[in-house]
Amino acid sequence: MSSLPYRYIVGLEVHAELNTETKMFCRCVNKPFGSEPNTNVCPVCLGLPGTLPVPNREAVKKTILVGLALESTIPKISKWDRKHYFYPDSPKAYQISQSDMPLCVGGHLDLLAPDGSVESTVRFERVHLEEDAGKLQHAAGGVSHVDLNRAGVPLIEMVSKPDLTSPEQARRFLQELRLLVRAVGVSDADMEKGQMRCDVNINIAFEHEGTTIKTPITEVKNVNSTRAVERSIATEAQRQYDEWMADGPIRTRTNKLTSGWDEDTNEVKIQRAKEGANDYRYFPEPDIPPVAVYELADLNPKTLVKTLPELPNSIRKQYAKEVGADLESILSDREEIEYFKQYIAEGMPAKVVANWIKQVPDFLSVAQDGDVLAVYGLIKSGDMSFSAFKEKVAQFTADLHSSRERTAKDTAQTLGLLQVHDENVVQSAIAEVIAANPQAVADYKSGNERIIGFIVGQVMKKAAGKAQPAHVQEAVKAELAK
Amino acid sequence: MNELSRDDIRHLSHLSRLELTDEEYARYATQLSSVVQYVAQLQSVDTSSVQAHLGVTGLTNVLADDVVREKGTPADIEPMDVINKAPRHHGRLIEVRAVLGGEVGAA
Numbered sequence: 022m023s024s025l026p027y028r029y030i031v032g033l034e035v036h037a038e039l040n041t042e043t044k045m046f047c048r049c050v051n052k053p054f055g056s057e058p059n060t061n062v063c064p065v066c067l068g069l070p071g072t073l074p075v076p077n078r079e080a081v082k083k084t085i086l087v088g089l090a091l092e093s094t095i096p097k098i099s100k101w102d103r104k105h106y107f108y109p110d111s112p113k114a115y116q117i118s119q120s121d122m123p124l125c126v127g128g129h130l131d132l133l134a135p136d137g138s139v140e141s142t143v144r145f146e147r148v149h150l151e152e153d154a155g156k157l158q159h160a161a162g163g164v165s166h167v168d169l170n171r172a173g174v175p176l177i178e179m180v181s182k183p184d185l186t187s188p189e190q191a192r193r194f195l196q197e198l199r200l201l202v203r204a205v206g207v208s209d210a211d212m213e214k215g216q217m218r219c220d221v222n223i224n225i226a227f228e229h230e231g232t233t234i235k236t237p238i239t240e241v242k243n244v245n246s247t248r249a250v251e252r253s254i255a256t257e258a259q260r261q262y263d264e265w266m267a268d269g270p271i272r273t274r275t276n277k278l279t280s281g282w283d284e285d286t287n288e289v290k291i292q293r294a295k296e297g298a299n300d301y302r303y304f305p306e307p308d309i310p311p312v313a314v315y316e317l318a319d320l321n322p323k324t325l326v327k328t329l330p331e332l333p334n335s336i337r338k339q340y341a342k343e344v345g346a347d348l349e350s351i352l353s354d355r356e357e358i359e360y361f362k363q364y365i366a367e368g369m370p371a372k373v374v375a376n377w378i379k380q381v382p383d384f385l386s387v388a389q390d391g392d393v394l395a396v397y398g399l400i401k402s403g404d405m406s407f408s409a410f411k412e413k414v415a416q417f418t419a420d421l422h423s424s425r426e427r428t429a430k431d432t433a434q435t436l437g438l439l440q441v442h443d444e445n446v447v448q449s450a451i452a453e454v455i456a457a458n459p460q461a462v463a464d465y466k467s468g469n470e471r472i473i474g475f476i477v478g479q480v481m482k483k484a485a486g487k488a489q490p491a492h493v494q495e496a497v498k499a500e501l502a503k
Numbered sequence: 504m505n506e507l508s509r510d511d512i513r514h515l516s517h518l519s520r521l522e523l524t525d526e527e528y529a530r531y532a533t534q535l536s537s538v539v540q541y542v543a544q545l546q547s548v549d550t551s552s553v554q555a556h557l558g559v560t561g562l563t564n565v566l567a568d569d570v571v572r573e574k575g576t577p578a579d580i581e582p583m584d585v586i587n588k589a590p591r592h593h594g595r596l597i598e599v600r601a602v603l604g605g606e607v608g609a610a
């Protein structure tokens with residue numbers, strides 16, 4: 022597949038802020054955007070002494086939902102740990118996180134081919150719940166400014182196994198994960214707003230003088246767009262290969278490097294040798310008891326799994342072949358997914374629903390019970406054409422909703438959209454046209470099927486507005502087949 | 504590892520962002536070693552029949568509903584009171600010395 026001299030070994034750590042009402046361990050508003058700095062803060066998230074953090078039940082629930090969507094195992098007990106580091110975005114000088122007993126263990130996400138079949142599977146190490154840090158703005162004069170509105174916002178970390186084998190696959194995986202957390206409804210996952218962020222772990226493998234070389238891993242932090250994921254992986258892999266070939270320190274180094282992605286220069290900037298896991302001095306958070314989710318009715322995974330919405334891959338497996346490319350844009354919008362499933366359930370073909378979602382979205386969004394099916398009925402029966410409906414959809418919607426008693430057919434009639442079809446008129450018109458055009462009829466019968474357009478046109482003309490083209494075409498065919 | 508070396512202390516003081524003198528490295532190596540040795544006596548206790556536990560309170564599932572606290576509750580502080588107590592601030596922002604090229608946040 023690749024003409025490169027090496028293979029990619031890539032794993033992603035993806036963070037997503039949960040869309041809860043309140044923060045993770047205090048009841049401050051979870052609103053890191055659009056507030057004055059340091060307004061949504063309290064003694065807990067400011068890290069003041071003597072405060073007691075209490076985990077947000079809804080955040081625990083949303084994390085379990087993500088785990089269930091990834092088919093993770095949800096252990097009976099999970100616990101909280103303190104992860105220590107010094108940086109001004111963390112007022113406590115530690116982050117409450119989960120180390121060895123996370124809420125979700127294992128899991129996988131499939132990437133599908135356009136026909137809905139499984140193309141590749143990316144396994145997960147874990148999904149755990151923690152708190153976000155505040156925001157630092159570097160200012161002039163050697164100072165930084167700290168805003169702690171984001172400090173303590175619930176953050177899930179989804180850690181994949183190093184199953185990704187190309188930059189493109191990694192980008193797709195990230196897009197797919199974003200789609201998934203949105204579909205489950207736990208995060209808005211807007212990467213531009215930092216609601217979803219990604220760290221990339223990458224090394225490469227290649228054959229050299231008869232042995233397989235695996236380079237030490239670099240962790241690239243701050244990879245905050247799907248495009249950056251793709252670019253940073255390609256860039257760092259090539260850098261590792263070049264360093265190895267140039268007989269650089271990478272040949273003997275054993276520790277992991279930490280680096281940051283510079284979006285402006287498209288460079289991987291090496292920061293330091295990563296402190297070993299022990300250097301975060303993890304220890305169990307003494308202030309927060311463990312969570313036993315199966316003991317709580319509202320958090321029991323066996324119950325929660327039944328509340329999961331249908332996931333993108335399940336929808337793709339059913340409809341990707343029939344609907345084609347339009348399906349992807351529907352999957353990225355929860356409301357459109359709802360319409361899609363609702364109208365299919367009510368009996369409309371998937372392809373038609375997908376088309377309507379694209380062509381007449383405003384009609385769908387204000388439609389009342391039965392409206393859509395009534396309009397579809399008129400179109401299916403040939404009483405109205407979809408193009409005529411689409412052209413006047415705004416007027417149609419207004420008229421239809423102008424009174425409770427108004428039916429779709431009334432509206433179509435008022436707006437002159439009804440295609441009248443008088444079978445008697447049509448039949449006599451067909452008889453007349455056939456009699457008057459023996460040459461066309463002979464041509465048709467000798468195999469020139471395209472001539473039927475001419476015959477239908479003549480019939481339509483004669484029927485003078487009392488015939489529907491689709492029905493006429495059928496009737497003409499039937500007549501000529503006699 | 505009951506006996507801590509100067510390098511251990513150097514490492515710990517770096518993690519804690521403490522600047523120590525050579526004399527202090529030596530002094531704290533001795534002091535911290537004796538603390539560790541004291542606690543290490545626990546290792547002589549036979550715990551083979553004791554179940555591991557995850558906290559000292561024996562509690563589980565202490566969780567809070569996802570509801571914003573009401574005005575006037577103790578946690579409802581005036582943030583400016585805290586901001587004003589920071590050594591430096593810039594309007595509503597707390598001001599710190601720039602940390603560049605150093606550690607990236609743990610999250």
Ligand SMILES: [Zn+2]
Nearest residue numbers: 047049063066
């Ligand atoms: Zn707070």
